[in-house]
């Protein structure tokens with residue numbers, strides 16, 4: 001298990017990490033999400049020893065992480081850092097050797113990975129001659145080539161086409177299925193929802209939510225009902241909920257998203273919907289991860305900006 005324990009990091013007056021703690025178990029893909037500037041890259045750099053924490057600790061399998069342990073980690077940094085003019089296979093084999101592979105094994109590993117990601121024919125080309133998407137595949141291989149126990153991937157999918165995302169997703173899932181712990185940051189929350197077992201949401205360098213994808217989507221166990229009612233002209237009808245007791249409107253996109261009081265009979269809502277028009281959709285739902293993220297982060301920002309007003313509300 002990877003543990004980030006109470007990590008703090010300041011840059012001048014900016015608190016990049018304000019006591020961040022969470023854990024990533026082996027065999028899991030763990031999403032790391034937060035707004036631009038939330039502190040994801042800073043935390044990942046500290047895990048990899050590229051940056052230092054002012055306070056706190058990173059542990060792997062219960063022990064503080066040192067340079068020898070990090071040789072068993074794989075890292076795809078945000079600033080992609082391979083050699084543009086070096087042939088792809090050569091530099092991947094070189095990287096595997098840096099992680100302790102013998103020459104023959106390193107070369108075999110590089111070839112195997114290039115084949116797996118459909119790049120065998122480009123193996124002898126300089127990196128800079130590949131398309132950006134293919135360069136990104138090579139960057140991912142650079143993190144995987146030595147079979148690491150922990151993978152730290154900083155926005156590995158940004159800028160990839162859908163097939164590229166599928167191919168890289170498979171590789172990430174397989175690594176976890178084979179026992180690796182995978183921590184990866186992304187702004188693509190639909191992808192995080194599909195791919196990840198666990199998720200940590202951070203804001204301003206602090207953890208604001210952590211759990212499995214399902215736990216986060218369920219939230220506090222709210223009873224959420226999505227209802228879509230259209231009138232005789234085919235237009236959406238929404239006003240019918242305004243007088244309904246025991247419900248709170250949480251959204252109005254493509255219908256209404258209602259939060260029901262715990263003891264409210266949903267039949268009452270259905271009757272009101274039927275009276276208002278034609279009911280095209282009526283079903284209990286969980287929020288998507290993106291919706292939950294917006295709620296969690298927005299609530300936090302409103303509480304901060306609103307101060308006492310937010311407390312009254």
Ligand SMILES: Nc1ncnc2c1ncn2[C@@H]1O[C@H](COP(=O)(O)OP(=O)(O)OP(=O)(O)O)[C@@H](O)[C@H]1O
Nearest residue numbers: 011014015016034035036037038039040041042043
């Ligand atoms: N070397 C640095 N010098 C000064 N400030 C820094 C430095 N590195 C990061 N910061 C600041 O620390 C905060 C966290 O930045 P970080 O890059 O970790 O965020 P992030 O969550 O990775 O953002 P993004 O999603 O945009 O990549 C930001 O306010 C950033 O400006």
